[in-house]
Amino acid sequence: MTPGARLKDEIYRLEGVSFFYGSSPAVKNMSFRVERGERIAIIGANGSGKSTLLKILDCLIPPSAGIISFLGERLAGDDLKGGLGRRFRESVSFVFAEPDVQLFSPTVFDELAFGPLQLGLSGDEVKTRVEELLDFLGISGLKDRPPYALSSGEKKKVAIASVLAVNPDVLLLDEPTNGLDPRSQVWLYELIEGLKNLKTFIIATHDLSMVEDLAERAIVLDEGHGMAADGPSREILRNKDLLLRANIIHEHAHRHGGVIHIHSHGPFSTHDEHE
Amino acid sequence: MPVWLKEAKARRGGEGAFKSEAFVEKTLDNISSFMKVVFDGAEYAGKNGLLQSLEPKVRIIGIFFLVFAAALAGKALSLLAVIFFAIVLALLSGVEVLKLLKRVMPALIFTSIIISPVFFSFVTPGSAVLKAWGMAVTKEGLETGVFIIARVGVMAGFTALLLLTTGQSDLLKGMRGLVPAVFITALFMTFRYTLILLRTAEDSALARKSRTITGTNLRDSQGWFATRVGFILKKTVSTADEVTLAMVSRGFTGRMNSFEGRRLHGKDFMFIGLTSFALILSAGL
Ligand SMILES: Nc1ncnc2c1ncn2[C@@H]1O[C@H](COP(=O)(O)OP(=O)(O)O)[C@@H](O)[C@H]1O
Ligand SMILES: [Mg+2]
Numbered sequence: 121m122t123p124g125a126r127l128k129d130e131i132y133r134l135e136g137v138s139f140f141y142g143s144s145p146a147v148k149n150m151s152f153r154v155e156r157g158e159r160i161a162i163i164g165a166n167g168s169g170k171s172t173l174l175k176i177l178d179c180l181i182p183p184s185a186g187i188i189s190f191l192g193e194r195l196a197g198d199d200l201k202g203g204l205g206r207r208f209r210e211s212v213s214f215v216f217a218e219p220d221v222q223l224f225s226p227t228v229f230d231e232l233a234f235g236p237l238q239l240g241l242s243g244d245e246v247k248t249r250v251e252e253l254l255d256f257l258g259i260s261g262l263k264d265r266p267p268y269a270l271s272s273g274e275k276k277k278v279a280i281a282s283v284l285a286v287n288p289d290v291l292l293l294d295e296p297t298n299g300l301d302p303r304s305q306v307w308l309y310e311l312i313e314g315l316k317n318l319k320t321f322i323i324a325t326h327d328l329s330m331v332e333d334l335a336e337r338a339i340v341l342d343e344g345h346g347m348a349a350d351g352p353s354r355e356i357l358r359n360k361d362l363l364l365r366a367n368i369i370h371e372h373a374h375r376h377g378g379v380i381h382i383h384s385h386g387p388f389s390t391h392d393e394h395e
Numbered sequence: 396m397p398v399w400l401k402e403a404k405a406r407r408g409g410e411g412a413f414k415s416e417a418f419v420e421k422t423l424d425n426i427s428s429f430m431k432v433v434f435d436g437a438e439y440a441g442k443n444g445l446l447q448s449l450e451p452k453v454r455i456i457g458i459f460f461l462v463f464a465a466a467l468a469g470k471a472l473s474l475l476a477v478i479f480f481a482i483v484l485a486l487l488s489g490v491e492v493l494k495l496l497k498r499v500m501p502a503l504i505f506t507s508i509i510i511s512p513v514f515f516s517f518v519t520p521g522s523a524v525l526k527a528w529g530m531a532v533t534k535e536g537l538e539t540g541v542f543i544i545a546r547v548g549v550m551a552g553f554t555a556l557l558l559l560t561t562g563q564s565d566l567l568k569g570m571r572g573l574v575p576a577v578f579i580t581a582l583f584m585t586f587r588y589t590l591i592l593l594r595t596a597e598d599s600a601l602a603r604k605s606r607t608i609t610g611t612n613l614r615d616s617q618g619w620f621a622t623r624v625g626f627i628l629k630k631t632v633s634t635a636d637e638v639t640l641a642m643v644s645r646g647f648t649g650r651m652n653s654f655e656g657r658r659l660h661g662k663d664f665m666f667i668g669l670t671s672f673a674l675i676l677s678a679g680l
Pocket of ligand 1: 633
């Protein structure tokens, strides 16, 4: 395949994308493609550039260098005001790591209605849609509550619901399991599993169990803000050296029945390595 | 592991061990409770009442007329009539008069202090009713002063009624078409940023409190607060940036769309009719 050719179901194409905050790099020379329906985990240590990459993918910050295109159209940051803007915002949604950043409406209902209203749906359409979504996600009980007064797990659910309300094709999730209790975590897993093949997921995380369960493909960012690997997540999760180098897992002393041996552990290691 | 890390701390005793730190906490508490009243004080919005049943725009315009009627009321009788109107309106909207008084109290106290010279003979000459330390309170001064205070009280009362019965989204919705969209957006963003600022300040104070072992004195607290202001502002700006990005991500392009207002009913027209009548009356009398 030639580098310029577009795949039939290509959503994103990045070519040499970099981003600098002032003079310090946050994302360096990344190139990859995303196809419709893929579930991709972006894994990397804190500060490796995951959130910045997601913001570039959501066209919130324009790359300092390189090219990003969406459905074959080049995104250039400023021209998002017009037709592409609306179409893009309808198609791509971003769930921020910190739900407080995202939630601002007086009630959960208004929160879910915000997106569809901005995109110009009629009042009645929006109302029906919001009711159905609340019901589907099992959070109808929160409908009239103010988002700031919810627990962090509930906030996260509302944040996710608020972007699903615009029925996007692509969901960018930044550390979605952070601050979730086990039951909410299951809720999220089931939701992502239920939307498999219907939506494209790009998930920034360092929760390796999530990578294993929910993403077929993984992109590893190293601590120098570059791409260390891109491939099937099963293979990447087995590549201990790679994960160690990217500071995603670490060597750790463990004691098993009086025998001390060194092996690696991620924050949510699934204990595969206990051989 | 160092030994000291294993020692338990939660023991009884020690003077002031669990005393709270008054200054910073109180200040923040005051600020945030004030902001909550302004931005988020619509405790009666969900009730079934007269004001709540009116279309938001009608509610805002009507209240606006009434505030003006109070401002223009030149005679005791017309002012009394407006006060009566306010009380009836509160009762019909399920707002207790006591609650309303509580909201109005700060404005009353503030006005009383500001205008206090009016009571005395050196500003308002007339027949003295009370003499103390060589100054005299005059009858005319009392009349003028009480009149001004009552007037401000009613104006504040109407505003409080509006805020108590109208949620943020209805307020913004109601203002659409009355003021340019850009002001509404600006107002809304101001709400948001102020709340972020407050939350950052609160978190920052809490974080300090949790690290404070002995009680600190007022001067320390104030000094800490001064040095933290820089940090808090910086943090607020970066959070505010994220907030803006999050809104853009959800399709916000600089003007807010909200549910369209509902069609106007007979009740709405009656309210506008009555309130504009009150305005004309008090302007004429
Ligand atoms: N608003 C910002 N201003 C300046 N530097 C930033 C900003 N946001 C992130 N950075 C820096 O960019 C790098 C990548 O950050 P980020 O994308 O948030 O990483 P991750 O999400 O993987 O933790 C880090 O070194 C971080 O300090
Ligand atoms: Mg991040």
